[in-house]
Structure formats: structure tokens, C-alpha cells
Amino acid sequence: MTAMLSVEGLHAGYGRSSVLRGIDLHLDEGEAIGLLGPNGHGKTTLLRCVSGLHRPTAGDIRFQGASLLPLSPRAVLRRGVVQVPQGSRLFPRMTVADCLRLGGAANPDRSARRPLLDEVFGLFPKLQQRSAQLAGTLSGGERQMLSIGIGLMAGPRVLILDEPTLGLAPKVKHELADAIRQLRGRLEALVLVDGDMDLVLRATDRFYVVESGQVVQTGDSVAGADSARMMSLFLGDV
Amino acid sequence: MDAFAAILLSGLVLGSLYGLMASGLSLMWSTLGVFNFGHGVLLALGAYFAWTFTEQLDLPVALAAVLAVVVLAVVGVVYEIALVRPFIRRENGAMLVMVATLAVTALVQSVIQLLWGPQLRRVPQFTSASVSLSGATVSGNQLVALVAAPVLVGALFLVLKRSPIGIAVRALEQNRDHARLVGIRPAAVYVFVVVIACVLAAFAGVLLAGIQFMTPTMGDDPLLRAFVVLAFGGTASLGGTLAGAYLIGLLEAATTYFFGLSWSPVLLFLAMIVVLLLRPEGLIRQRTA
Ligand SMILES: Nc1ncnc2c1ncn2[C@@H]1O[C@H](COP(=O)(O)OP(=O)(O)OP(=O)(O)O)[C@@H](O)[C@H]1O
Ligand SMILES: [Mg+2]
Numbered sequence: 160m161t162a163m164l165s166v167e168g169l170h171a172g173y174g175r176s177s178v179l180r181g182i183d184l185h186l187d188e189g190e191a192i193g194l195l196g197p198n199g200h201g202k203t204t205l206l207r208c209v210s211g212l213h214r215p216t217a218g219d220i221r222f223q224g225a226s227l228l229p230l231s232p233r234a235v236l237r238r239g240v241v242q243v244p245q246g247s248r249l250f251p252r253m254t255v256a257d258c259l260r261l262g263g264a265a266n267p268d269r270s271a272r273r274p275l276l277d278e279v280f281g282l283f284p285k286l287q288q289r290s291a292q293l294a295g296t297l298s299g300g301e302r303q304m305l306s307i308g309i310g311l312m313a314g315p316r317v318l319i320l321d322e323p324t325l326g327l328a329p330k331v332k333h334e335l336a337d338a339i340r341q342l343r344g345r346l347e348a349l350v351l352v353d354g355d356m357d358l359v360l361r362a363t364d365r366f367y368v369v370e371s372g373q374v375v376q377t378g379d380s381v382a383g384a385d386s387a388r389m390m391s392l393f394l395g396d397v
Numbered sequence: 398m399d400a401f402a403a404i405l406l407s408g409l410v411l412g413s414l415y416g417l418m419a420s421g422l423s424l425m426w427s428t429l430g431v432f433n434f435g436h437g438v439l440l441a442l443g444a445y446f447a448w449t450f451t452e453q454l455d456l457p458v459a460l461a462a463v464l465a466v467v468v469l470a471v472v473g474v475v476y477e478i479a480l481v482r483p484f485i486r487r488e489n490g491a492m493l494v495m496v497a498t499l500a501v502t503a504l505v506q507s508v509i510q511l512l513w514g515p516q517l518r519r520v521p522q523f524t525s526a527s528v529s530l531s532g533a534t535v536s537g538n539q540l541v542a543l544v545a546a547p548v549l550v551g552a553l554f555l556v557l558k559r560s561p562i563g564i565a566v567r568a569l570e571q572n573r574d575h576a577r578l579v580g581i582r583p584a585a586v587y588v589f590v591v592v593i594a595c596v597l598a599a600f601a602g603v604l605l606a607g608i609q610f611m612t613p614t615m616g617d618d619p620l621l622r623a624f625v626v627l628a629f630g631g632t633a634s635l636g637g638t639l640a641g642a643y644l645i646g647l648l649e650a651a652t653t654y655f656f657g658l659s660w661s662p663v664l665l666f667l668a669m670i671v672v673l674l675l676r677p678e679g680l681i682r683q684r685t686a
Binding site: 210212231232233236237241242244247248249250251252253257260261262264265309313 | 561564565567568571572575577578579580581582
């Protein structure tokens with residue numbers, strides 16, 4: 160069986176510095192995977208390559224058998240590979256409602272927009288209350304919710320979340336973690352990158368640890384969560 | 398005609414023309430990060446096409462103006478493909494684009510000279526009717542300019558605020574990477590922005606060509622003034638840009654009236670330097686649409 164999304168021997172960098180040094184990973188249909196690893200080791204760079212924002216120097220990224228590399232970010236999006244980027248400032252001078260409309264604009268299925276909006280508001284009731292507010296005036300947690308809401312409006316087949324809980328207070332973090340676990344059940348596939356190892360291991364089926372641009376470890380998330388060896392591995396990084 | 402009415406009228410008319418120029422420049426600045434040095438010659442090109450349509454094809458002025466605007470919209474597409482697209486994503490891309498727009502200015506000015514010749518020409522006024530307002534006589538084109546500037550800039554405001562392409566423009570301006578992740582194609586936005594800028598410049602050109610004689614360099618002065626407007630009004634809101642345009646127009650009319658044509662630009666540019674010293678962002682910040 161071929162994977163839904165696969166990354167094969169991916170190399171990428173910025174100018175002369177190489178960041179990714181041969182990444183291999185795959186995501187099957189119905190699966191959620193987590194990416195773990197210390198800061199600055201290439202997780203975001205990998206995701207930017209998937210979405211067509213950054214050109215890798217070697218390797219391939221395939222979605223349902225076809226390479227994504229020649230595609231523009233828009234074309235990748237329209238295939239259903241949707242990314243919620245790390246720490247986005249969003250569109251600070253647009254209202255929450257406009258931002259969500261923008262997220263839905265690229266969705267080829269127009270009739271899906273209304274139900275998707277209801278779904279987003281169901282997941283994050285705060286966004287509905289604040290739909291006339293400018294995105295730039297939202298709190299950090301609300302901004303993350305809006306960012307995810309924008310992604311959902313595109314009707315993702317694979318949703319990629321890059322550090323959704325970065326820098327959030329524990330209470331908001333739990334709220335988002337709950338939402339992510341709910342999403343997990345509804346989406347075809349999910350890729351979750353987060354510094355909160357506990358969240359990642361509880362919301363995914365499998366995990367990869369990326370270090371120095373390579374996958375240094377991979378395993379079953381449930382086993383990972385129980386594994387004392389994993390714990391010590393990460394406590395070393397905190 | 399008393400002095401005050403004369404200054405007010407000529408100031409507002411100048412302000413309208415500068416406002417049409419500056420809105421396009423400001424839009425290009427905020428989305429492309431580029432100052433379009435070619436804006437003046439685009440204005441001239443609009444005027445020369447309108448002249449051809451009225452004088453050689455014998456079309457009514459209004460129709461000629463519309464056709465000239467359409468031609469310039471097409472020119473805008475070519476302009477984006479030839480001058481913006483190849484350079485903008487390169488390292489130092491904004492600088493390359495600006496050099497390209499400077500180069501094309503010189504080129505198109507020569508081409509205009511070759512194609513249309515050196516004779517002084519004018520485009521007929523939109524209407525020969527004139528209105529008398531508290532002692533000042535307002536000519537047809539002045540009237541059209543006074544009405545058209547706020548109407549067109551207002552329409553542009555609404556397009557940016559509400560239409561899908563307008564929302565895409567603002568999204569790209571505010572967060573390029575995230576805009577691309579929601580499927581916005583920067584190239585499409587750039588074409589739209591450049592076409593709008595060309596259309597507004599062309600219309601200003603047709604109006605100006607009914608008020609003064611046409612030359613290939615007729616856009617130079619308005620371009621410089623529009624540049625000052627960007628400094629005064631900021632590039633952040635169309636309202637600010639238009640307000641800045643009226644302010645510059647009035648300042649120019651007043652200084653011309655009291656100090657003469659040769660001192661007016663000196664005072665204008667001095668004022669600009671003072672504003673830049675005091676308010677580096679211009680007088681008004683933050684795009685609201
Ligand atoms: N635009 C860029 N230009 C140059 N270097 C960059 C750029 N973006 C990222 N880098 C570098 O690439 C390396 C990997 O960064 P990346 O953002 O992919 O890591 P990350 O694993 O996502 O980190 P974090 O956990 O902090 O989000 C870092 O050393 C970073 O400094
Ligand atoms: Mg990252």
C-alpha cells in the first residue's frame with residue numbers, strides 16, 4: 160500500500176547552510192503523525208517544503224503517488240494538503256470573519272464553506288463571538304484558533320499544524336489540545352509538530368524525532384508515551 | 398475671481414490629479430515594495446492614446462478616454478510581466494524593478510516622441526460647459542477631475558475592502574507566507590495592482606492633456622508630486638493618500654500664487670523634508686482597507 164504522503168531523502172537549506180539532510184517519513188490514510196525534536200533542527204523547513212514555500216535541493220515529496228515538488232503553494236493546497244504555519248501574525252488588519260473567508264476562498268468545493276464555518280465555530284466558539292474583531296487584536300491563543308480555523312476552511316485532507324501551542328499559557332494550551340484531539344477524529348490525516356511532547360504523543364499514532372535534519376528515531380506514540388527512555392531523551396532537551 | 402477661490406479651485410484640481418496618481422503608486426508600494434518610476438510616462442501614454450482616438454479616429458472624448466484606459470490596462474499586464482515578474486523575487490528584487498521602471502520611462506518617452514512627433518497637442522475637454530463657483534470658473538475637465546478622483550479612489554477602496562481580489566491584495570500585503578498558504582497567487586495580485594495603477598494614471602493623463610499641452614515628459618511633475626503625497630499621506634490608507642494629495646495640491650496652488658512658479662517646488666520639497674523628519678511614516682498610518 161502506498162502512503163498518502165511521503166517524504167523521500169529530502170535535502171534542503173538556506174543559501175549555503177544545509178538544514179535537512181535526507182529526511183524520510185510517511186503518513187498513511189487515516190493516520191496522525193507527530194514530529195518532535197529540538198528547536199532549530201528543521202521541522203518547519205520540512206513543512207515549508209511540503210507546502211511549496213521552500214524548494215528542496217534533493218529528494219521528493221509525494222502525495223497520493225504524485226510529486227508535490229513542481230507545484231505552487233496554491234496547487235498543493237487545492238490537493239488538500241493544508242498547513243497552519245508556526246507563529247503566524249495572521250492578517251492583522253483584517254477581521255476574523257474576513258480571515259476565515261480567505262481560508263475558504265481556495266476551497267474548490269463552494270458548497271462546503273458554510274458547513275465548514277459552522278464546524279470551525281463549533282470547535283472554537285470564541286471565534287464566532289469575535290468575528291468582527293481585527294485579527295491583530297486577538298490574544299495569542301485566539302490567534303492560534305483562527306489560524307487553525309483558516310486551515311480548516313480550505314477543507315483539508317491532510318492538516319499540518321506547526322507548533323499550535325507555542326508560547327501559550329497552560330489553560331489555553333489545554334483548550335487547543337482538546338480541539339486538536341477532536342480534529343484528529345474528523346480529519347483523514349494529521350501532521351502535528353509541537354514542543355509539548357505529551358500533547359504530540361497523545362494526539363498521534365506514530366512519531367518521528369527530527370534532529371540535525373534527519374529522522375533519528377521513530378515509533379508508536381502510545382508506546383512512546385509510556386517509554387521512560389523517551390521521557391529521559393526529551394527531558395534532556397527541555 | 399478672488400484669490401482664495403482661485404487657489405482653492407486650482408489646488409483641489411491638482412490634488413485630484415495627484416490623488417489619482419498617488420493611489421496607484423501607493424498600492425504598488427504597499428504590495429510590491431516598489432516605487433514605480435514609470436508612473437509618469439504611463440500617464441503620458443494614456444494622454445497620447447486618448448489624443449489618437451479623438452483627433453485621428455474622431456471619437457468623442459469620453460469614449461476616447463475609456464479606450465485609452467483600456468489600452469493602458471493591457472499595457473499594465475505587459476508592464477507587470479516584463480518589468481516586475483522577472484525581478485521581484487530575486488535578491489534585491491525591489492531595487493531591480495525600480496531600475497527597470499526607470500529604464501522603461503526613458504524608452505517609452507523616446508517612443509512617444511518618435512510615434513507622435515514633437516508637436517504640441519491637447520486632448521479636447523470632456524465638456525465645453527463650465528460652471529461658475531463664487532467667482533471662479535471651473536472648466537469641464539476641472540469639474541470631471543474634482544468628481545472623478547474621490548469617486549474612483551472610493552471605488553478602489555471598496556474593491557480592496559470587499560472583493561475577493563481586493564482581500565487577496567490586502568492579505569498579501571499583510572502576511573506574504575500565510576497568504577500563499579491560503580492559496581493566494583502573488584503574481585495574480587501583482588498584475589491586478591499594476592493594472593489598477595496604470596488605469597488611474599491613464600485617466601489622470603487624459604484629464605491633464607485637456608488642461609495643458611501634452612509632451613512625453615508631461616507626467617514628470619505629477620509623478621514627483623505624487624511621490625511627495627506618499628510622504629505626506631503615508632502609503633497605509635487610500636484615505637490618507639487622497640487627503641495628502643489635496644494638501645499638496647493646495648500647498649502648490651498657494652505657493653505658486655504667492656511666490657511664483659519657480660519657488661513653489663522649492664517650498665513643496667522643503668515641506669516634505671520637514672514632514673519626513675517629524676513623521677517618518679507620513680501623516681497618517683495604518684491601512685484600514
Ligand atoms: N529564512 C531562513 N533563512 C536562513 N535560515 C533559516 C531560515 N529559516 C530557518 N532557518 C534556519 O534553519 C534551521 C532550521 O529552522 P526551522 O525553523 O526549520 O527549525 P524548527 O525545527 O522548526 O525549529 P523550531 O522548533 O524552533 O520551530 C535553523 O537553524 C534556522 O535558523
Ligand atoms: Mg518550527
